[in-house]
Amino acid sequence: xxxxxxxxxxxxxxxxxxxxxxxxxxxxxxxxxxxxxxxxxxxxxxxxxxxxxxxxxxxxxxxxxxxxxxxxxxxxxxxxxxxxxxxxxxxxxxxxxxxxxxxxxxxxxxxxxxxxxxxxxxxxxxxxxxxxxxxxxxxxxxxxxxxxxxxxxxxxxxxxxxxxxxxxxxxxxxxxxxxxxxxxxxxxxxxxxxxxxxxxxxxxxxxxxxxxxxxxxxxxxxxxxxx
Amino acid sequence: xxxxxxxxxxxxxxxxxxxxxxxxxxxxxxxxxxxxxxxxxxxxxxxxxxxxxxxxxxxxxxxxxxxxxxxxxxxxxxxxxxxxxxxxxxxxxxxxxxxxxxxxxxxxxxxxxxxxxxxxxxxxxxxxxxxxxxxxxxxxxxxxxxxxxxxxxxxxxxxxxxxxxxxxxxxxxxxxxxxxxxxxxxxxxxxxxxxxxxxxxxxxxxxxxxxxxxxxxxxxxxxxxxxxxxxxxxxxxxxxxxxxxxx
Numbered sequence: 193x194x195x196x197x198x199x200x201x202x203x204x205x206x207x208x209x210x211x212x213x214x215x216x217x218x219x220x221x222x223x224x225x226x227x228x229x230x231x232x233x234x235x236x237x238x239x240x241x242x243x244x245x246x247x248x249x250x251x252x253x254x255x256x257x258x259x260x261x262x263x264x265x266x267x268x269x270x271x272x273x274x275x276x277x278x279x280x281x282x283x284x285x286x287x288x289x290x291x292x293x294x295x296x297x298x299x300x301x302x303x304x305x306x307x308x309x310x311x312x313x314x315x316x317x318x319x320x321x322x323x324x325x326x327x328x329x330x331x332x333x334x335x336x337x338x339x340x341x342x343x344x345x346x347x348x349x350x351x352x353x354x355x356x357x358x359x360x361x362x363x364x365x366x367x368x369x370x371x372x373x374x375x376x377x378x379x380x381x382x383x384x385x386x387x388x389x390x391x392x393x394x395x396x397x398x399x400x401x402x403x404x405x406x407x408x409x410x411x412x413x414x415x416x417x418x419x
Numbered sequence: 420x421x422x423x424x425x426x427x428x429x430x431x432x433x434x435x436x437x438x439x440x441x442x443x444x445x446x447x448x449x450x451x452x453x454x455x456x457x458x459x460x461x462x463x464x465x466x467x468x469x470x471x472x473x474x475x476x477x478x479x480x481x482x483x484x485x486x487x488x489x490x491x492x493x494x495x496x497x498x499x500x501x502x503x504x505x506x507x508x509x510x511x512x513x514x515x516x517x518x519x520x521x522x523x524x525x526x527x528x529x530x531x532x533x534x535x536x537x538x539x540x541x542x543x544x545x546x547x548x549x550x551x552x553x554x555x556x557x558x559x560x561x562x563x564x565x566x567x568x569x570x571x572x573x574x575x576x577x578x579x580x581x582x583x584x585x586x587x588x589x590x591x592x593x594x595x596x597x598x599x600x601x602x603x604x605x606x607x608x609x610x611x612x613x614x615x616x617x618x619x620x621x622x623x624x625x626x627x628x629x630x631x632x633x634x635x636x637x638x639x640x641x642x643x644x645x646x647x648x649x650x651x652x653x654x655x656x657x658x659x660x661x662x663x664x665x666x
Contacts, residue, residue: 370591
């Protein structure tokens with residue numbers, strides 16, 4: 193039997209997950225549609241006044257991104273859990289946190305990246321000033337991987353449960369608060385013409401913290417859930 | 420030392436010792452509570468700005484301290500659960516969560532009652548209030564996760580991971596919220612300047628804080644005893660408690 197190196201294992205797992213989700217289009221269409229729909233609801237609910245909308249646009253976009261990320265989280269481990277391949281991954285010779293990182297990366301490509309592509313359009317529809325567009329993209333680019341990483345801990349804890357989805361939101365939404373705060377305040381600051389490098393650096397530091405620590409927690413949680 | 424700890428932590432032994440401590444702890448709690456409340460409500464002078472309504476501080480501040488303390492204690496138990504798989508730590512972890520959640524709720528409720536006459540509103544999106552509210556959600560998440568998992572030993576380990584993840588996040592959340600608030604609006608509400616508190620108020624406050632600690636241990640012992648009986652209902656020592664009959 194051929195033995196794969198860790199980098200190869202990471203690569204193959206990433207490729208496998210991406211292939212699987214491209215064959216099942218709904219997996220990335222659903223969170224994206226949800227994201228767009230939630231944003232559409234806001235003007236309908238609070239009125240289409242341009243000044244108001246452009247003021248609350250960063251908040252709306254980020255809350256919608258948070259909810260969309262949460263909705264899509266369950267798919268990180270669900271199908272692998274159901275068909276038993278998660279068990280095989282746990283049994284493999286490679287360290288689980290690295291494999292978890294591969295799965296989360298694949299998940300981000302499928303659910304986070306599309307948000308990055310549509311959010312400028314939605315921002316224009318909400319009347320966000322053009323100076324803030326670049327910052328919006330940056331926060332989405334830095335922020336959504338954090339959402340996937342932190343979320344993977346919650347999913348790993350609840351994957352074995354029949355009604356895991358309900359409890360998942362209670363587990364991870366409080367942990368999303370810092371991302372929400374810094375991302376929306378960065379966009380708001382940029383719209384007001386301020387220097388927002390502080391917020392972006394904070395977000396980046398959260399990202400590094402999440403990349404380095406959360407796969408460990410996720411791997412430990414998966415081991416418990418697979419008992 | 421470790422051997423002693425190991426013995427203390429065995430469920431039957433803990434059950435017996437905790438049972439013996441409960442009356443003493445109750446007496447101590449009553450003593451502290453009565454002196455603390457008397458000192459706070461009767462002896463301490465009214466505040467020069469807030470009059471008598473500041474006296475809710477003697478409940479509010481110790482409850483807020485306890486809400487943080489218990490979360491840290493839970494995370495500590497979480498580490499013990501993950502590393503040593505100690506049964507007692509699992510039980511302490513689980514039983515702490517409802518107590519911590521109650522203290523958090525108490526801190527929020529008394530804060531809101533205090534806020535009405537002082538700030539003129541029940542709720543302000545102030546940094547401390549908001550992070551306390553998020554802490555309540557974290558507690559509820561712990562309780563919810565524990566309830567959702569059938570096998571209680573697995574549940575305890577899952578909860579342990581959640582508590583550890585949470586305790587890393589609590590300071591981050593706290594400082595983000597503080598930063599968020601200071602960006603959005605200036606401090607419109609002046610707060611107590613803590614270090615300048617007069618000793619006639621400080622002593623009852625510390626007594627109340629101590630009383631709340633004792634209450635935590637007392638409530639913890641009682642609910643741990645119940646939880647231990649429930650978990651170990653098929654074991655020999657529980658059968659012996661029932662007069663030797665097999666249940």
